[in-house]
Amino acid sequence: MPDLIVIGSGLGGLCAAAIASRHGLEVQVLEAHSQPGGAAHGFRRGPFHFESGPSLWSGLGRWPSANPLAQVLRAVGESVPVVRYSEWGLLLPEGNLRVGVGLDPFLEVLRSLRGPAVAAEWQDFLVAMAPLCRAAGSLPLLALRPGAGLLTTLGTQGLGLIGQAGQLAALGGAFGPIARRHLRDPFLLHWVEMLCFLISGLEPDQTSAAAMATLFGEWFEPDAGLDYPLGGSPAVVDALVRGIRRHGGELRTGAAVAEIELSGGRATGVRLVSGERLNARHGVISNASPWDTAALLGKGSAPERWRQKLLAAPACPSFLHWHLAFKDEGMAELPIHHVWVGDWQRGIRAERNMVVLSMPSRLDPSLAPPGHQVLHGYTPANEPWELWKDLERGTPAYEELRRERCGVFHGVFDQLVPDWRERVVLELQGTPLSHRDFLRVHQGSYGPAWPANRGAFPGGGTPIKGLALCGAGVFPGIGVPPVAVSGAMAAHRFVPAAAQRRLLEELELVS
Secondary structure (H helix, E strand, O other), rough: OEEEEEEOHHHHHOOOHHHHHHOOOEEEEEOOOOEOOOOOOEEEEEEEEOOOOOOEEEOOOOOOOHHHHHHHHOOOOOOOOOOEEEEEEEEEOOEEEEEOOOOOHHHHHHHHHHOOOHHHHHHHHHHHHHHHHHHHHHHHHOOOOOOOHHHHHHHHHHHHHHHHHHHHHHHEEEEEHHHHHHHOHHHHHHHHHHHHHHHHHHHHOOEEHHHHHHHHHHHHHOOOEEEEEEEOOOHHHHHHHHHHHHOOOOOEEEEEEEEEEEEEEEEEEEEEEOOOOOOOOOOOEEOOHHHHHHHHOOOOOHHHHHHHHHOOOEEEEEEOEEEEOOOOOOOOOOOEEEEEEHHHOOOOOOOOEEEEOOHHOOOOOOHOOEEEEEEEEOOOOOEOHHHHHHHHHHHHHHHHHHHHOOHHHHHHOOOOOOOHHHEEEEEEEEOOHHHHHHHHHHHHHEEEOOOOOOEOOOOOOOOOEEEEEOHHHHHOOOHHHHHHEEEEHHHHHHOOOHHHHHHHHHHOOOO
């Protein structure tokens, strides 16, 4: 019998299992799919390795790192080789741009596009943001612990946060008011709106100030850059799984959970779809979405008001996905990423108004045979579920709508590679239904749309003893670093504060 059962092997669940295993707990991870990783995954078709997970990674290729995912990997003795890059492309109403990551390259673009006064406005904004960025960077996120436990894990180092109380309080709110307080130029406001949507799937007034302060603290340093993990998302997932197993944990794929079992108001284990029952000494961590966790509990088995709150969580829209393998002979060199925005006036969340294209094989040639590239395109959480909810995959109506909706990718890629149709070797299209079915996610959603202007994401605690939550549905929220934090926090609910403190000292995150 394990100490802990973790339902789901998204990055949050894997980080929870990794940290719990590192503390000596016996952990079993149960994954319904045939492979771990959740949304952080890839797949293979013939000689082509397609990325289908997160596009933007940072802080994985250096130590020390403020990225909590890097900290979790370090804790279990793992790392991921990366290629560092510092340029991305933009297809905006203002024109086609190449922008370097970091302050100086962006200022250069601003001077040519909007003039020196706007560049100065952006510099002044970053100066105003600096205290928030320092506050966001002063707190090692792996130290987070429910209640007053944070002071226990930080010790005397925590006293230094008292002087930053005002800044830390501001980080708990929304980013939109902070941006509007300092920015007036329409392009700069649109730029911030785009970054917020890429990070959270929400508008600036609903995006966490802490998330954006962390982003600006990393991206606008003089030596800023991004990392691409060689092997893509699967390489990150494999490293976490190796770390779990190294410390005695277990991963089972093809193990779909039907029910979280309770006894005396306590989570004691799970029942699988196969009928098999598995017990846990200390409890269960759910990496399923709030809606799916509520379904695993079932009506009457948990406090109903709390269960209904989970079911009522607002959902971000879903995705369209486009995977392309094509010949690159004679093709111009392109940055690994391009972000396209159709019309600022429609609003950044408008359906099919924003597309991300990523060609990871530009940095990792092992993903495609010589003379070829692979591309992953997606609409970042702006595809309405309502268009798809009454359709079935494979039907004529579904196929017709899929072709029509995914046509947005064709139009965007035409701007970069006009003859791509003559080069194409393989084209695959995904919809909210495939997103739902492959990831077992409610409505194919990106995650809960908890707005930061109405309070923080709910914590990972529950009214059920021995049951904790992690993943995109709980604090700190959506995105790779936040779900890594949520996983570590869930694991630390089952670990004494003193043990958490020792781990932080070993990682040299506290002194």
